[in-house]
Amino acid sequence: MKFSLSNLEHFFVSLLFFLLTVDNKFLPPLLVLIFVINLIKFDKRSFIARIRSSWKYYSIFVILFFALSLSIFWTEDLKSGFDGIERRFFFVVAPFLFLNIELTYKKLIFYLKMYILGTMLASSFFLVNGILEFMSIYSPNIKYPFYAFLFIFSTIMDDFEVHRAYFSVSVLLSIVFLFGNILLFKRIKWLMIFYFIIIVLLFQSKMSILILISIFSAIFVIFFIKGNYKFKIIISVFFLSVLFLTGLIMKKRFDTMLRNIHRIDLVNGGGSTIERIQYFNSAITLINRNYWGYGIGDVKDEMSNMIHELNYKKLAINNVGDPHNEFLNVFLISGCLGFGVLLLLFWKLFKYSFLYKNWILFSVVWIFFCSCMTESYLSRQGGILPFLIFSCLLYRIKIPATPHVLINNKDDK
Numbered sequence: 001m002k003f004s005l006s007n008l009e010h011f012f013v014s015l016l017f018f019l020l021t022v023d024n025k026f027l028p029p030l031l032v033l034i035f036v037i038n039l040i041k042f043d044k045r046s047f048i049a050r051i052r053s054s055w056k057y058y059s060i061f062v063i064l065f066f067a068l069s070l071s072i073f074w075t076e077d078l079k080s081g082f083d084g085i086e087r088r089f090f091f092v093v094a095p096f097l098f099l100n101i102e103l104t105y106k107k108l109i110f111y112l113k114m115y116i117l118g119t120m121l122a123s124s125f126f127l128v129n130g131i132l133e134f135m136s137i138y139s140p141n142i143k144y145p146f147y148a149f150l151f152i153f154s155t156i157m158d159d160f161e162v163h164r165a166y167f168s169v170s171v172l173l174s175i176v177f178l179f180g181n182i183l184l185f186k187r188i189k190w191l192m193i194f195y196f197i198i199i200v201l202l203f204q205s206k207m208s209i210l211i212l213i214s215i216f217s218a219i220f221v222i223f224f225i226k227g228n229y230k231f232k233i234i235i236s237v238f239f240l241s242v243l244f245l246t247g248l249i250m251k252k253r254f255d256t257m258l259r260n261i262h263r264i265d266l267v268n269g270g271g272s273t274i275e276r277i278q279y280f281n282s283a284i285t286l287i288n289r290n291y292w293g294y295g296i297g298d299v300k301d302e303m304s305n306m307i308h309e310l311n312y313k314k315l316a317i318n319n320v321g322d323p324h325n326e327f328l329n330v331f332l333i334s335g336c337l338g339f340g341v342l343l344l345l346f347w348k349l350f351k352y353s354f355l356y357k358n359w360i361l362f363s364v365v366w367i368f369f370c371s372c373m374t375e376s377y378l379s380r381q382g383g384i385l386p387f388l389i390f391s392c393l394l395y396r397i398k399i400p401a402t403p404h405v406l407i408n409n410k411d412d413k
Contacts, residue, residue, distance in 0.1 A: 005041045006102055009034060013101060017111045018118040020386060021170040022162055027385060035093065038100055050099050050396075057352070057395055058095050060345045061388070065091040067338040068330065071295045081297025084333075087381060094388035099396065108397050112177045119174040120192070122167070123199045130156045130202070150249060153202040166382045168208035169371050171196050172215070173390065176363040179219065180399040190238075197242055201249040206272070207374045209250060211367055216242055276324055276374060278315045282306040283323040286332060293335035299323070302332065322379075326372035329379055342378075349391060361394040 016030045051058065068088055075081040130153045142148050157164045175196045178189050200212050220239040224232050286294070286306055294302045300321030307316050323329050331339040346369050353362035368377065368387045377383035 005037055009037045009041075009101060010107065012037070013111060014114050016389075017114040020115060020389070021118040021122045022167065027381065031093070031097065031385075034101070035097055038097060047100055054099050054395065057348060058099060060341065060348060061091045061095045064338065064341045064345060065089070067334050067341050068296055071293050071334045071338075072297070073295075074293075075295030075297040077295075077297035077301065079297070080300065081295060084296040084379070087379065087384065090381070090384045090388060094385065095392050098389055098392035103393065103396055105397055105399075108393055108399070109182060111393070112180070112182055112399075116174045116177060116182065116192070119170050119196070123171060123196070126153075126156055126160075126162075126167075127199065127202070129159075150202070150204065154204045157203070163382060164203045165205040165208060165371070165375055166377075166380075168200050168203050168205040169367060169377075169383075170386070171199050171203075172208060172211055172367050173364060173386065175200075175212075176215065176360060176367070177399075179363075180360045182399075194238075198245070201245060204250065207370060209246060211370050213243075213246065214370075215363060215366070275315055278307065278310070278312045279303075279322070279324045280328070282310060282312070283325065283328040283332060285310070287328070291335050293331070293333050293338065296333045299329065299332045322376050324375055326375065326377050326379065329376040349395075352395065356398065358394065358398045360399045361391070364390050364394060 012030055012034050016027065016034065019026055019030070065088055069085050072078070072081045072085060130149075133156065134149050134152050137148070137152075138145065154164070157167060175193055178193050178196075182189075197212065200208055216239060220235060223235045227235060282303055283306075286302055303321040303323060304316075323332065327339060327342060330342045346365065349365045350362065350369075353359070353365060368383075368391075371377045371383070375383070378387060
């Protein structure tokens with residue numbers, strides 16, 4: 001019976017990783033199925049041993065959940081508040097679940113391969129759709145066809161209700177995993193890495209591109225130091241090619257922001273950069289008025305009121321009441337307490353990964369940390385699940401991320 005349940009658990013976890021790239025309605029039922037299987041095959045000794053070894057990590061998620069949930073007592077919009085608690089219940093369930101599933105190094109590698117495969121297929125789907133759409137509108141009269149091509153990819157995901165910033169995080173995670181010991185063939189690894197880089201650049205999420213540059217800068221330095229003379233030339237050419245492509249593709253994306261940086265109009269101005277500044281100012285003003293938070297259900301209304309008060313005219317029209325920053329969002333919900341716990345969570349993960357030289361985990365946490373600067377990443381299912389799942393599993397099992405994985409692979413064919 002246990003053998004069959006283990007196989008069933010392995011199947012559903014594999015399916016979860018395959019579908020995890022694109023946030024969809026299948027993920028919660030899959031988690032429920034995995035949870036039920038865990039309860040059926042529950043082993044008290046193994047569970048206690050895993051919790052004891054991971055309690056310092058797991059307890060912070062529990063504390064963060066209760067810190068956010070307690071704010072329901074001073075929330076006026078109870079319906080919105082309980083919806084927020086329901087989403088964040090993953091803070092307790094997901095770590096519990098993925099600290100308790102049967103996990104070996106071989107299984108983890110397989111799950112990550114499934115995740116990379118899912119990301120590859122989803123990326124290819126969006127890429128093909130973008131190319132077909134461009135071909136359908138192409139005309140010799142288009143003055144700047146390259147920019148028209150880029151514009152299509154900046155909006156292609158809207159048709160499928162996929163958030164490009166969240167999807168770009170999935171692609172970045174796949175790049176990081178490929179730098180681990182995931183695939184045997186280094187040439188295939190480099191081709192997949194290059195393909196994913198193109199995907200991140202095409203979808204033009206500003207923060208994702210900055211994260212990409214930061215990761216590759218660190219990788220370039222490490223590989224340049226560790227590699228032989230021939231590889232130093234190869235990695236230098238590769239790195240310079242990435243920078244060239246980044247500059248070429250992102251010139252249009254950053255052009256408007258850079259041209260207007262000295263004359264920003266916060267009242268009438270538009271664009272994602274100005275909107276982020278407006279959201280930031282609104283959130284900081286609210287925080288300065290109340291250091292203990294407004295409650296888990298009232299942030300949207302408070303933000304909307306502040307945006308009108310500060311007379312941000314364009315933002316007020318399409319305002320969603322989201323500060324677009326997870327740290328500010330948590331501060332607005334539960335004040336200093338929740339904000340402190342969230343910082344402690346990231347500090348613990350960074351510290352653990354650095355002390356134990358778990359560079360794959362460090363890179364994953366870095367991606368999530370940066371993403372939380374421009375999105376309320378841990379307030380949506382599409383952000384909560386990847387963060388909790390990958391941090392849990394990579395906390396349990398370390399994946400090597402040393403240069404020889406891509407430099408001196410003797411098994412390469």
